Amino acid sequence: MVRNDTMRTLSDMHTVALAAAGHLLHFELGVAYEIFGNPPPDAPSDWYDVMLCGPGPIQVGPFVVEPDHGLDRLATADTVIVPACADVDEPLPSDLVEAVRKAHDAGARIASLCTGAFVLGAAGLLDGRRATTHWSHTDDLSARYPEADVDPDVLYTDNGSVLTAAGKAAAVDLCLHLIHLDHGATLANSVARRLVVQPHRPGGQAQFVATPIKVSDDHRLAGVLAWAQQHLDQPLTVTDLARKASTSPRNLGRQFRAVTGQTPLQWLLTRRVRRAQELLEATNDTLETIAQSTGLGTATTLRRHFKKVVGLPPDTYRRTFHTTPA
Structure with missing residues (x-):
């Protein structure tokens, strides 16, 4: 496949095609249609012309939708949006994959929402590119398309001609990002206000999830992982963890990397930050108190590590996700 990293000029980005085939999730498709198909009052005359393209009647959640055009129209679009697939374990529609590939080769900008990234992967558009x-589903995406640089910790990625978004709310972020690119911050913020969402979240911001580590109860690390999470307020070392696991620090390191993909200290830091997230959401504790109760020591240390892991400062995170009255 010939890679095409050149797109039409942004001033011409006015035709948006929603690529639909197979069984889709209705949220992402609805979001794209709402954002690009409903111009704000201050929109220019060349606002987006949105068309739904598919091979025939499409199952969208509990509904059946009739497309406006066939998949061949994707090649004439300026931007192609690939919504989320309902089941990534089902075979991807080959006609959809081929149509998306041809659209990219013709110079279209391709953006996937949530599991729509699997269609881009099958089309070869993620090879050598950063994606999410x-x-x-990030582990599965990485396993199926090993040439892709899959990042599980971001809201969306922008490679110029190929963009990908994480789940649900991140689809809104990516669509607003496209409007920002095409029409500037003022119009993107205008659309965001109509949707009653934040005007802009950077793509590098974390997905705000504590990705579970799958360890069976009978695994040799199960006990030490549980014990460590109960003692995050203490200054734990690799030696402490190895002693608890009845093994050597070197052997413990190998086991941790095999199970978590991290060193013991990296895993501990991630757990401490995730615990800090929980406390920021559910308590009114000061940053100093949270730092001490999570083993991060001081508010300064908490801020430094929290920003690195989560992607934004703890104060901003609390304002966004705090669930108890001040």
């Missing part, structure tokens, strides 16, 4: 999808 819903955090629960």
Whole structure:
């Protein structure tokens, strides 16, 4: 396949095609149609012309939708949006994959929402590019398309001609990002206000999930992982963890990397930050108190590590996700 990293000029980005085939999730498709198909009052005359393209009647959640055009129209679009697939374990429609590939070769900008990234992967558009999808499917996406640089910790990625978004709300973020690119911040913020969402979240921001580590109860690390999470307020070392696991620090390191993909200290830091997220959401504790109760020591240390892992400062995170009255 010939890779095409050149797109039409942004001033011409006015035709948006929603690529639909197979069984789709209705949220992502609805979001794209709402954002691009419903111009704000201050929109220019060349606002987006949105068309739904598919091979025939499409199952969208509990509904059946009739497309406006066939998949061949994707090649004439300026931007092609690939909504989320309902089941990534089902075979991807080959006609959809081929139509998306041809659209990219013709110069279209291709963007996937949530599990729509699997269609881009099958079309070869993620090879050598950074990509993401819903955090629960990133391992599968990486395994199926090993040439892709899959990042499970971001809201969306922008490679110029190929963009991918994580799940649900991140689809809104990516669509607003496209409007920002095409029409500027003022119009993107205008659309965001109509949707009653934040004007803009950077793509590098974390997905705000504590990705579970799948360890069976009888695994040799199960006990030490549980014990460590109950003692995050203490200054744990690799030696402490190895002693609890009745093994050597070197052997413990190998086991941790095999199970979690991280070193013991990296895993501990991630757990401490995730615990800090929970406390920021559910308590009114000061940052100093949270830092001490999570083993991060001081508010300064908490801020530094929290920003690195989550993608934004703890104060901003609390304002966004705090669930108890001040």
